Amino acid sequence: MNKKLIPEIIVTRLPVYLRCLQRMLQEGKSVTSSQELGERVGISAAQIRKDLSQFGEFGKQGRGYQIEFLRKQIEEILHIDHEWEIAVVGAGDIGSAVAQYRGFIDRGFKVKMIFDNKPEKINQQIGVFYIQDSANMKEAIREADIKVAMICVPAEAAQEVANQLVAAGVKAILNYAPINISVPKSVRVQYIDPSIHLQNMTYYLE
Amino acid sequence: MNKKLIPEIIVTRLPVYLRCLQRMLQEGKSVTSSQELGERVGISAAQIRKDLSQFGEFGKQGRGYQIEFLRKQIEEILHIDHEWEIAVVGAGDIGSAVAQYRGFIDRGFKVKMIFDNKPEKINQQIGVFYIQDSANMKEAIREADIKVAMICVPAEAAQEVANQLVAAGVKAILNYAPINISVPKSVRVQYIDPSIHLQNMTYYLE
DNA sequence: TAGATTGTTAATCGATTAACAATC
DNA sequence: TAGATTGTTAATCGATTAACAATC
Numbered sequence: 353m354n355k356k357l358i359p360e361i362i363v364t365r366l367p368v369y370l371r372c373l374q375r376m377l378q379e380g381k382s383v384t385s386s387q388e389l390g391e392r393v394g395i396s397a398a399q400i401r402k403d404l405s406q407f408g409e410f411g412k413q414g415r416g417y418q419i420e421f422l423r424k425q426i427e428e429i430l431h432i433d434h435e436w437e438i439a440v441v442g443a444g445d446i447g448s449a450v451a452q453y454r455g456f457i458d459r460g461f462k463v464k465m466i467f468d469n470k471p472e473k474i475n476q477q478i479g480v481f482y483i484q485d486s487a488n489m490k491e492a493i494r495e496a497d498i499k500v501a502m503i504c505v506p507a508e509a510a511q512e513v514a515n516q517l518v519a520a521g522v523k524a525i526l527n528y529a530p531i532n533i534s535v536p537k538s539v540r541v542q543y544i545d546p547s548i549h550l551q552n553m554t555y556y557l558e
Numbered sequence: 559m560n561k562k563l564i565p566e567i568i569v570t571r572l573p574v575y576l577r578c579l580q581r582m583l584q585e586g587k588s589v590t591s592s593q594e595l596g597e598r599v600g601i602s603a604a605q606i607r608k609d610l611s612q613f614g615e616f617g618k619q620g621r622g623y624q625i626e627f628l629r630k631q632i633e634e635i636l637h638i639d640h641e642w643e644i645a646v647v648g649a650g651d652i653g654s655a656v657a658q659y660r661g662f663i664d665r666g667f668k669v670k671m672i673f674d675n676k677p678e679k680i681n682q683q684i685g686v687f688y689i690q691d692s693a694n695m696k697e698a699i700r701e702a703d704i705k706v707a708m709i710c711v712p713a714e715a716a717q718e719v720a721n722q723l724v725a726a727g728v729k730a731i732l733n734y735a736p737i738n739i740s741v742p743k744s745v746r747v748q749y750i751d752p753s754i755h756l757q758n759m760t761y762y763l764e
Numbered sequence: 765t766a767g768a769t770t771g772t773t774a775a776t777c778g779a780t781t782a783a784c785a786a787t788c
Numbered sequence: 789t790a791g792a793t794t795g796t797t798a799a800t801c802g803a804t805t806a807a808c809a810a811t812c
Binding site for chain 2: 363364366367368370371372375392393394429430431432436438445446448449450452453454455456459460461499500502507523524526530531532540542544545546547548549550551552553554555556557558
Binding site: 565567568602604605608617618619620621 | 778779780781782783786787788
């Protein structure tokens with residue numbers, strides 16, 4: 353649908369705009385401007401207008417943006433106008449927390465299954481899920497046609513898990529393991545590592 | 559110590575280099591090159607050399623980099639040559655997981671205290687910690703001279719918590735609440751929101 | 765209409781890459 | 789010495805900002 357090649361950096365900002373718009377709606381607002389949105393997300397008004405203009409004309413001169421309309425547009429652009437099912441791999445502290453995370457609701461995602469390879473964890477219950485045996489992972493993910501997964505296993509196991517996920521047809525991986533993984537170019541990877549974020553800030557401290 | 563103004567984007571890459579170097583050491587390697595490091599972290603060799611050259615000359619022509627030496631240098635640059643104590647605010651699923659996270663070990667951080675404002679949580683035990691009353695947070699953080707904190711409360715409460723942390727002398731905040739917060743320029747903020755990362759990838763899917 | 769704010773262009777600014785002399 | 793790889797320069801590439809005509 354979006355034929356034009358959009359710079360990645362712009363795509364990374366859209367979810368931030370979206371999150372703010374959803375919040376504005378919750379606050380009962382119905383209209384905003386690039387200036388107001390910019391102040392709230394910490395990005396210049398000019399950049400917001402430029403970013404949005406890559407995808408269409410969503411505002412009206414002199415009036416600003418209808419929040420509900422803009423929200424819907426960005427959801428479509430990001431393909432979260434429907435819900436994506438997620439597989440979680442690894443049922444340790446992180447995997448368990450992520451599997452039960454309530455922050456996916458209304459953001460376009462729903463955890464559907466969770467795997468672990470430790471015999472004592474298999475068939476244990478986490479929230480509404482029963483932990484499944486990693487041995488059946490590839491089959492189960494392919495069967496359910498799941499395209500999004502989160503890796504919550506130790507660093508040593510992350511690459512092997514990634515390989516299996518790719519083989520199962522997964523196209524987007526959010527990796528909580530503190531290690532870079534290699535995947536085919538057709539698969540997307542994002543990383544969450546709190547230590548990285550913290551180290552980033554301590555540079556400026558003291 | 560580092561007087562020269564370093565572009566932020568370079569600072570964000572140093573922790574990634576560091577993480578990879580630590581891993582290499584675990585694998586028993588002792589020397590690497592900008593090319594090898596680049597392949598492993600997905601960054602060009604030229605960029606890695608340019609980034610490092612901002613801080614000094616850490617390699618030898620024809621030989622590459624001594625991993626142990628380079629690791630130590632980057633740790634000093636990032637000020638993680640000593641351990642930073644962390645306060646966690648919010649003892650829900652995320653706060654509990656983060657307070658017990660083993661991934662801070664050897665990365666320069668140590669969770670020291672956790673707070674919540676729900677009466678039924680106060681004094682409950684999480685790992686080795688007892689949840690403290692948020693009412694005493696400002697005092698306790700100031701008393702312990704803690705400079706780094708993580709916000710794990712609902713979006714609605716995040717700004718107020720941030721205000722209190724700033725008042726307590728905190729200078730670096732890792733915010734897990736899905737909302738942008740405002741702090742003085744002297745305080746650093748980083749964000750972790752899995753939905754943002756996922757939405758970022760779904761743009762490219764389908 | 766007058767005021768406000770968009771969408772867009774041109775100018776600026778900054779980051780990445782390619783290439784190579786220096787040197788281990 | 790010959791080969792390898794750094795640190796650095798210059799060229800390229802891309803992103804951000806400022807400004808304003810268009811228009812609601």
